[in-house]
Amino acid sequence: MPFHIVVDGYNVIGSEKGLRGDLEQKRNDLVREVMLYQERVGHTLTTVFDGWRAGRKNETREQVGEVTVVFSRFGEKADAVIERLAGDIGPTCIVVTSDRDLRRSVESTGAVAVYVGEFLAKMRKPSIEPDEEDEPGEPGTPPRGMDGRKKGNPRRLSKAERIRRERLAKL
Numbered sequence: 001m002p003f004h005i006v007v008d009g010y011n012v013i014g015s016e017k018g019l020r021g022d023l024e025q026k027r028n029d030l031v032r033e034v035m036l037y038q039e040r041v042g043h044t045l046t047t048v049f050d051g052w053r054a055g056r057k058n059e060t061r062e063q064v065g066e067v068t069v070v071f072s073r074f075g076e077k078a079d080a081v082i083e084r085l086a087g088d089i090g091p092t093c094i095v096v097t098s099d100r101d102l103r104r105s106v107e108s109t110g111a112v113a114v115y116v117g118e119f120l121a122k123m124r125k126p127s128i129e130p131d132e133e134d135e136p137g138e139p140g141t142p143p144r145g146m147d148g149r150k151k152g153n154p155r156r157l158s159k160a161e162r163i164r165r166e167r168l169a170k171l
Contacts, residue, residue, distance in 0.1 A: 002043055003167065004089045006082055006111075007034060007119075008097035009049040015098055015116045035065040037123045041171065046070060046085065050078040079105075086111040094167050107160065112167045122171040 013019060013026045031047055038045045044066075051060070051071040059073045059081065072081045079102045086093045086106040093111035096119040097103060103113035157165070 003092050003094050003170070004044040004046070005094045005096060005119075005171070006085050006089075007045065007047040008078060008082055008095065008099065008102065008116075009047045010078065011097045011099055012116050012120070016120065031064050031067060031069055033123065035067045038066050043171070048072065048078045048081050048085070051076070082106065083109070094171070112164050114164065114168055114171070118168055119171065122168065 007030075009027065009030060010019065013023075013030055017026055027049060034045055034047055046068040048070045049072070051073055056071070057074060059076070060071045062069050070078075070081055072078050079099065082095060082097070082102060083105050086095055087109040089111065091110045093106070093109075095102070095106045095111055095113045096116060097106075097113060098116045106113050
């Protein structure tokens, strides 16, 4: 099943290279890398950047290869654009961000949020290597019953985490 991956551009750049220096070059490098990844995997990719401080009057979109690059309009943050896209796309949307508030917001629309480091590891993984099964991590805090005891299998991940890992494995 093809997914629509929405990348929080400045969040990715900031987590890896920092937001100081030549931002235009860093943006171009990220878009180029995302474009190469898109050619390899075939998913639809959109990269969103902030334009809220020095952007144009209207939101701008441009195609770079098969990748759509979006700059939010002046006064609007990229998070708002990403939330809108995730809501429009729905359950086939994967949002790449480490921003906690944005992750919660897009997950409430049915989209899945993936951490930047996880996505970069998948994106930069050579295509000739076979996919390795992800090791199960620490289970999330399971829900508690009325008597305060934990409910369910303590080793089973939450449904949201299982879906997130399933989608991550398909990237």
